[in-house]
Amino acid sequence: MRAVVFENYEQFPSLTDVPRPKPGPGEVLLRVAGAGACHSDVSVYRHFKEGSPGAQKPPFVLGHENSGWVEELGEGVSDRVRTGDAYLVYGPIGCGHCRKCARGQDTYCENAATMPYLATGLGRDGGMAEFLTVPEHHLVPLGDADPVDAAPLSDAGLTPYHAIKQALPHLAGGGRHALVIGLGGLGQIGVQILKALTGATVIATDVKPQALARAEENGAVTVAGGDRQVEQIREITGGRGVDAAFDFVGITPTIATATATVAQGGRVTVVGIAGGTHEFSFFTNPYESYVTNTYWGTVEDLWEVVDMYRAGQIRPEVERFGMEDALEAYRRLEAGEISGRAVVVP
Ligand code: NAD
Ligand code: ZN
Numbered sequence: 001m002r003a004v005v006f007e008n009y010e011q012f013p014s015l016t017d018v019p020r021p022k023p024g025p026g027e028v029l030l031r032v033a034g035a036g037a038c039h040s041d042v043s044v045y046r047h048f049k050e051g052s053p054g055a056q057k058p059p060f061v062l063g064h065e066n067s068g069w070v071e072e073l074g075e076g077v078s079d080r081v082r083t084g085d086a087y088l089v090y091g092p093i094g095c096g097h098c099r100k101c102a103r104g105q106d107t108y109c110e111n112a113a114t115m116p117y118l119a120t121g122l123g124r125d126g127g128m129a130e131f132l133t134v135p136e137h138h139l140v141p142l143g144d145a146d147p148v149d150a151a152p153l154s155d156a157g158l159t160p161y162h163a164i165k166q167a168l169p170h171l172a173g174g175g176r177h178a179l180v181i182g183l184g185g186l187g188q189i190g191v192q193i194l195k196a197l198t199g200a201t202v203i204a205t206d207v208k209p210q211a212l213a214r215a216e217e218n219g220a221v222t223v224a225g226g227d228r229q230v231e232q233i234r235e236i237t238g239g240r241g242v243d244a245a246f247d248f249v250g251i252t253p254t255i256a257t258a259t260a261t262v263a264q265g266g267r268v269t270v271v272g273i274a275g276g277t278h279e280f281s282f283f284t285n286p287y288e289s290y291v292t293n294t295y296w297g298t299v300e301d302l303w304e305v306v307d308m309y310r311a312g313q314i315r316p317e318v319e320r321f322g323m324e325d326a327l328e329a330y331r332r333l334e335a336g337e338i339s340g341r342a343v344v345v346p
Helices: 039-047 147-154 158-171 185-197 209-217 229-236 252-261 299-310 323-334
Strands: 002-006 014-017 027-036 066-073 086-089 131-135 139-141 177-181 201-205 242-247 262-270 290-293 318-322 341-345
Touching: 002 039, 002 323, 014 323, 027 086, 027 147, 039 323, 066 131, 066 147, 086 131, 086 147, 139 299, 147 185, 147 299, 147 318, 147 341, 158 185, 158 242, 158 262, 158 299, 177 185, 177 252, 185 201, 185 209, 201 209, 201 229, 229 252, 242 252, 252 262, 318 323, 323 341
Parallel strands: 177 201, 177 242, 242 262, 262 290, 318 341
Antiparallel strands: 002 014, 027 066, 027 131, 027 341, 066 086, 086 139
């Protein structure tokens, strides 16, 4: 079958033929409906080296945002899973036995250091292929919802959802403000989730005018980059600052924008994986404000994301690519030419 393979560190992936996988015990073979191209894949093939934090040993098939139809059941899979049914894939795969995995939070598996991979598409073969194997308990049913548009929810929906859910206490009550920095795959869905779950005014920023226009359609108030950005954001909040900021870029200047605009007691969540840093001292940050990071989400969160999708509260903006154009999707993602999410439809 055709697949997008990450062959070696610091090397652009290849479109090549690999054997069709067989589902092991407790696993399901999915015929892939859609596989989203996430910006984290760019870190995987451009920046990670052997031993870098988060690096996964090549070769493997990319694609950690996947959906598909059940094609074949491995030994011991429950008869509740039926051939032809559509599922979204929960990507992270932990040991399945520790307290974090027991609560569906494979992202923070206590035995991650001794696991052979992090997730489908991150160390283990992913969904940029015609077929994919997935452990049964990592399947979230989609019912009759469109599985192709659903694919990005596995990460571009789940990650902002988890980050926002942790920050909800900061956004409950009247007159609250949230800031979203970086309006790509994750950020646009982040705006939709904030609008659906909170009454906060959502302020959004990006370097691309088209991304700002799309965020406005999603209900955000937008601010462009530039010298007056911090001042403009503070003005919208009446000078108080934002109660929660979500940085989907994660470079030093965007973390600086978030920490310069956060209110006393507010929360900054850095989601973007770009290695930006933040210097802290007693006088640099507003009193009792928080700066934190976050990684993906739990399987329970993903069920909730699917509920929001089926209720029309999350509407991923998807640009579809055939398998033969999958590498073009990554080239355009790197060039900043994708609006919303590129999804490969094999
Ligand atoms: P994307 O390429 O779809 O979107 C990035 C957006 O940021 C683009 O719209 C771009 O114009 C904008 N941008 C770039 N520089 C900017 C700046 N200086 N100021 C404002 N906006 C700027 O990327 P994505 O797939 O949405 O991923 C976003 C980030 O989140 C990446 O770093 C990715 O690796 C990371 N990520 C983290 C997790 C996690 O679990 N923490 C999960 C998935 C992705
Ligand atoms: Zn575990």
